[in-house]
Amino acid sequence: MKTYLVTGGAGFIGSNYIHYMFNKYDNDIKIINVDLLTYAGNLENLKDVENRDNYTFVKADICDKDAISKIFAENDIDRVVHFAAESHVDRSIKNPEVFVQTNVLGTLVMLNCAKAAWDNGDGTFKDGKRFLHVSTDEVYGSLPDGNDYFYETTPYDPHSPYSASKASSDFLVKSYVDTYHFPAVITNCSNNYGPYQFPEKLIPLIINNILSGKKLPVYGDGKNVRDWLYVMDHAKAIDMACEKGRLGEKYNVGGHNEKQNIEIVKIIIDTIAEMLPDTDERKAHINYDLITYVEDRKGHDRRYAIAPDKIKSEIGWEPETMFAEGIKLTIKWYFENTEWMNNVTSGDYQKYYQEMYK
Numbered sequence: 001m002k003t004y005l006v007t008g009g010a011g012f013i014g015s016n017y018i019h020y021m022f023n024k025y026d027n028d029i030k031i032i033n034v035d036l037l038t039y040a041g042n043l044e045n046l047k048d049v050e051n052r053d054n055y056t057f058v059k060a061d062i063c064d065k066d067a068i069s070k071i072f073a074e075n076d077i078d079r080v081v082h083f084a085a086e087s088h089v090d091r092s093i094k095n096p097e098v099f100v101q102t103n104v105l106g107t108l109v110m111l112n113c114a115k116a117a118w119d120n121g122d123g124t125f126k127d128g129k130r131f132l133h134v135s136t137d138e139v140y141g142s143l144p145d146g147n148d149y150f151y152e153t154t155p156y157d158p159h160s161p162y163s164a165s166k167a168s169s170d171f172l173v174k175s176y177v178d179t180y181h182f183p184a185v186i187t188n189c190s191n192n193y194g195p196y197q198f199p200e201k202l203i204p205l206i207i208n209n210i211l212s213g214k215k216l217p218v219y220g221d222g223k224n225v226r227d228w229l230y231v232m233d234h235a236k237a238i239d240m241a242c243e244k245g246r247l248g249e250k251y252n253v254g255g256h257n258e259k260q261n262i263e264i265v266k267i268i269i270d271t272i273a274e275m276l277p278d279t280d281e282r283k284a285h286i287n288y289d290l291i292t293y294v295e296d297r298k299g300h301d302r303r304y305a306i307a308p309d310k311i312k313s314e315i316g317w318e319p320e321t322m323f324a325e326g327i328k329l330t331i332k333w334y335f336e337n338t339e340w341m342n343n344v345t346s347g348d349y350q351k352y353y354q355e356m357y358k
C-alpha cells in the first residue's frame with residue numbers, strides 16, 4: 001500500500017484530487033493531508049473522507065521544517081503530491097511576501113524533508129519514491145492572440161508575483177533533479193474550474209454574484225483568454241504523471257478549451273438562467289446587464305493556451321470533460337451547496353471583496 005503525503009489538500013484542487021484518489025484506489029492507498037488551513041483551506045471540502053481509516057489530516061505549515069520532518073519520520077512516505085501554495089494572482093499583486101514565503105520557501109522545505117527521508121546515504125534514493133510538484137502554465141508568461149501555445153520547452157517569463165513565485169518553485173524542483181537526481185516530476189496546468197473553488201477566482205465568483213444578485217466584474221476589455229480544464233481531469237493527470245511520468249520531466253496539462261473571459265461570463269449567465277426553475281424569482285434579473293467592466297488587473301496576462309501533446313503521447317492523458325458539461329456540473333454543485341458558499345463568503349471574504357472591487 002502506497003502512502004501519499006498531500007500538501008494543500010484542503011484547497012480547491014487538492015480536495016478534488018483526494019476525492020479522485022479515494023474513488024479510484026479506495027483502501028489500497030493511505031493519504032496524509034498537510035494543510036495550514038489559510039483562508040483558502042476548508043475541511044468542509046473533505047467531510048466525506050474525514051472518517052476513513054486510511055486518511056489523516058495534519059494541520060501544519062509547509063514552511064515548518066520540524067513539523068514536516070516529523071511526518072516523514074513517522075511514516076514511510078512513497079509519494080509527495082505538492083499542491084500547497086498561495087494561488088490567487090490579485091492577492092499576489094497586493095501582498096507578494098506570503099507568496100514567496102509559502103510557494104518558494106515552503107517548496108524548499110518539502111524538497112529538503114523528502115530528500116532527507118528518501119536518501120540512501122550513497123547519493124541514491126530509495127526505490128519507487130516520487131515527488132509530484134503541481135504548478136501552473138502562468139510561469140510561461142503571456143501569449144499574443146493567435147495560434148501559438150505553451151510547450152514544455154517554452155522559456156519561463158512570469159509576470160505576476162504569483163507566477164514568479166511558482167516559477168521559482170519549479171526551478172528549485174528542477175535544481176534538485178539536476179543536482180541530486182531527486183525523483184521529481186512537475187506538471188504545469190492551465191486554469192481549473194469545478195466544485196469547491198473559492199469565489200475569489202473568476203468562475204465561482206461569477207456564479208456566486210449571479211445567485212446573490214450582484215454585478216459581474218470583468219477586468220479590462222474582457223478579451224483575455226484562459227484555457228479552462230475541469231478539475232477532475234487535472235486530478236487524473238496528476239495521478240497519471242506521478243505514476244507514469246519520467247523522473248525529472250515536466251508535463252503541460254490543459255483543456256484545449258480557450259475562451260475569452262467575457263465568453264465565460266456570458267456562458268455562466270445563460271446556463272444559470274436555463275438551469276434555474278421558472279418559479280425562482282432571481283431568474284427575472286439574470287441577464288447581460290449584470291456585466292460591469294472594471295479597471296484592468298495590473299500586468300494582466302493576455303492569453304494562456306497549453307499544448308498537452310507530451311502528456312498525451314508519453315502518458316496517455318487527455319482532457320475528458322467538455323466545457324459545456326463541466327460548467328453545468330460546476331453550477332449544479334454550487335446550487336446544491338449554498339451553505340458551503342455562505343460559510344466561505346462570510347467574514348473576511350466581505351472585507352476582501354470590498355477592498356478588491358471598490
Ligand code: NAD
Nearest residue numbers: 008010011012013036037038040041061062084085087192
Ligand atoms: P487553493 O488556494 O484553493 O488551495 C491552496 C491550499 O494550500 C489551501 O488549502 C491552503 O490552506 C493551503 N496552504 C496555503 N499555504 C500553506 C502553507 N504555508 N502550509 C500548508 N498549507 C498551505 O489553491 P488551488 O487552486 O487548489 O491550487 C493548488 C495548486 O495548484 C497550487 O500550487 C497552484 O499554484 C496550482 N495550480 C492551480 C490552478 C488553478 O486554476 N487553481 C491551475 C494550475 C496550477
Ligand code: TYD
Nearest residue numbers: 089191200201202203217218219224226261
Ligand atoms: P482568475 O480566476 O483569477 O485566474 P488567473 O488569474 O490565475 O488566470 O482569473 C481568470 C481570468 O478572469 C483572468 O484573466 C482575470 C479575469 N477576472 C475578471 O475579469 N474578473 C474577476 O473578478 C476575476 C477574479 C478575474
